[in-house]
Amino acid sequence: MSFHQYFYLFHSYNKFFIKTIFKTKYIFLNIIVLSFLMEKIQAHIIGEIISSNSAEAYSLYKKSNFGEKVEDKIQYSFSEILFLVENKKMDVFSGNKKIQKEALLKKLRRFDKKIQIKYPVFKDLRIKGYVIKTALKFGADFRVYPKGAKPGKKHAKWIVFVDHESKKLTWHEFSAKNRVAHSTKKNLLLAILDEEGDVTYYEVSWIKP
Amino acid sequence: MSFHQYFYLFHSYNKFFIKTIFKTKYIFLNIIVLSFLMEKIQAHIIGEIISSNSAEAYSLYKKSNFGEKVEDKIQYSFSEILFLVENKKMDVFSGNKKIQKEALLKKLRRFDKKIQIKYPVFKDLRIKGYVIKTALKFGADFRVYPKGAKPGKKHAKWIVFVDHESKKLTWHEFSAKNRVAHSTKKNLLLAILDEEGDVTYYEVSWIKP
Known part of the structure; x- marks a missing residue:
């Protein structure tokens, strides 16, 4: 495929889909289709940091809020990495050597x-169109922004704590999660992953009846 | 105080307070004042059942939804008993012998x-004006009706699960509580009692983001 053919195909796709579908729940389909049309992002791992300065990385950052701009690179969360690699949108390199999916997960x-x-919670919410960012500052697992929102311009809809169904929790832990959400004026979302990989969500509010 | 004086005082009180204050958060004050004006309810314990057929019992049932009508008697939940005894509105008798508060609690x-x-949760919510009923049918601790509501005529606002801060819970237990609330179309309220006797409330909803 020549550059012009590629450009034409990509442009048509953009015109037809992006404006109508991109902000909807079909974002996942969109990403799959885009992955056939766009070049893969080449990301590099150095220590714990995975980033890219490719044109594709900037493009996806701008369109779908994948990654964060750190200096002149786009830096990714681990969940984003797994999502992009799984959807064949990214290859991760250590030096010149491409890391295979299994080795990357390890x-x-x-x-x-x-x-x-x-990751399964990130994937489930991302497929539904939400924009998901890390939440270390909040002592939580994720911040979730409304569908199509630009983090930094909109407030997070939820802070999310993820846990596996097999786990126990104390009321002290439960209270701490609520306090974090309350003090940052965000809603608390508990995402519980079951043994089959499905996620159940509970929204919790600290109230004074 | 003669019967006429008593009646006049009670009637004035009713006129002045009940209409304006009874359905508000001053219900507790109201009950305290009423307790000086009204005769105490004489209740009788037979096995696990505590009931009364006194005029005062019927009056309080009608005005404030204390107790449930079972045949020709008003039958009380254990929390109601403790609340009424604590507020000097009721004496409980076993045969002809009055049971002291401590012995009753035991x-x-x-x-x-x-x-x-x-009980501390019942008391806290009742003081705030809510009408609280048992919830065995729901596998929960209480049903809570809006302030001033008549159970049976209005739907419960919450079903309440009570726990002590020192306890742990599994996500399975947490999920079960949510399922009960969801399937009965009620909101779930978790009431956690701390070591100092204060209650913290969390409203939980099972959602599909």
Whole structure:
């Protein structure tokens, strides 16, 4: 496919789909289709940091809020990495060597033990069109922005705590999660992953009846 | 005080307060004042059942939804008993012998191990003007009706699960509570009693983002 053919195809696709579908729940389909049309992002891992300065990385950052601009690069959360690699939108390189999906997951699991529980929630919400960012500052797992929102311009809709169905919690832990959400004026969303990989969501508010 | 004086005083009080204050948060004050004006309810315990057929019992049932009509008697929940006894509105008799408050609490604790945790929540919500009924049918601790509501005529605002801050819970238990509330189309209220006897409330909804 020549550059002009590619450009034409990509442009037509953009015109037809992006304006009508991009902000809807079909974002996942869109990403799949885009992945056939766009070049893959080449990302590089250095220590725990995975980033890219490719044109595709900037384009996806602008369109779909994947990654964060750090200096002249786009830097990704681990969940974003897994999502983009799974959807064939990204290859991750260590030096010149491409890291295979399984090896990548193993590596990320070393950095974040909870990634296996967090990623299915990220994926489920991202497919539904939400924009999901990390939430270390909030002592939570994710911030979730409304569908199509630009983080920084809109407030997060929820802060999310992820847990696996097999876990227990104390009321002290439960209270702490609520206090964090309340003090940052955000709603609390509990995302519980079951054994089959499905996620159940509970919205919790601290109230004074 | 003669019957006429008593009646006049009671009637004036009713006229002045009941219409304006009874349905507000001053219900507690109201009950205290009423307790000086009204005769105490004489209730009788037979097995686990505490009931009364006195005029005062019927009056309080009609005005403030204390107790439930069972055949020709007004039958009380354990929390109601403790509340009325504590506010000097009721004496409980076993045969001809009045049971003292401490002995009564001990007795009720034998019937319901959770009464010590449930009662402070009942008291806190009742003082705020809510009408509180048992919720065995719902597998919960209480049904809570809006302030001044007549149970049976209005739907419960919440079903309440009470727990002590020192307890743990599994996500399975958490999920079960939500399922009960959801399937009965009621809101779920978690009432957590702390070591100092204060209650913190969390409203929880099962949502599909």
